Amino acid sequence: NAGVTQTPKFQVLKTGQSMTLQCAQDMNHNSMYWYRQDPGMGLRLIYYSASEGTTDKGEVPNGYNVSRLNKREFSLRLESAAPSQTSVYFCASRTGGLYGYTFGSGTRLTVV
Amino acid sequence: KNEVEQSPQNLTAQEGEFITINCSYSVGISALHWLQQHPGGGIVSLFMLSSGKKKHGRLIATINIQEKHSSLHITASHPRDSAVYICAVETSGSRLTFGEGTQLTVNP
Numbered sequence: 366n367a368g369v370t371q372t373p374k375f376q377v378l379k380t381g382q383s384m385t386l387q388c389a390q391d392m393n394h395n396s397m398y399w400y401r402q403d404p405g406m407g408l409r410l411i412y413y414s415a416s417e418g419t420t421d422k423g424e425v426p427n428g429y430n431v432s433r434l435n436k437r438e439f440s441l442r443l444e445s446a447a448p449s450q451t452s453v454y455f456c457a458s459r460t461g462g463l464y465g466y467t468f469g470s471g472t473r474l475t476v477v
Numbered sequence: 478k479n480e481v482e483q484s485p486q487n488l489t490a491q492e493g494e495f496i497t498i499n500c501s502y503s504v505g506i507s508a509l510h511w512l513q514q515h516p517g518g519g520i521v522s523l524f525m526l527s528s529g530k531k532k533h534g535r536l537i538a539t540i541n542i543q544e545k546h547s548s549l550h551i552t553a554s555h556p557r558d559s560a561v562y563i564c565a566v567e568t569s570g571s572r573l574t575f576g577e578g579t580q581l582t583v584n585p
Contacts, residue, residue: 409573
């Protein structure tokens, strides 16, 4: 099925561990985004990529890095996980400013 | 004060009722989005609008740019409409700023 695929769906990390969240879309969208969702705060933008080969910081980039590997894939890396990074992470994509967003199903990350 | 405010935060309705969720924002926007988040967590885009009104099935979204206000209406509500409804405004650079969401519960 066409859409945005995120892996893994669930992950538990120990403080200081690293991991990469994967996101892939098969809709030939130009722009891709990483958001985190925390109770009482709504979704917040971590990083985004307006097109292949470009990435930019969002509202809450500290502690994260991203890679736009190709047009399809946009990964989010936590180099040294902290309990404050416990959250639900969503990847999204869109083809351009005239169209809506397509979201992945989310990754629930717990850092202990 | 948040840039995007939704009301109410929680809403309980009986099946068949007409439902309205409101969204007010304080910044200049290029578009406003309504999203639906199901209990399982997935997020679905319902509407993107920059003026006027859009309708899809039982859902209607309106926006008043001058008043910086949008509403999402659900006609003939059904228990399967139970979800969190999120308003998000799009500003320069296609960035989205999200409201905290409205939890809707429709009882049979």
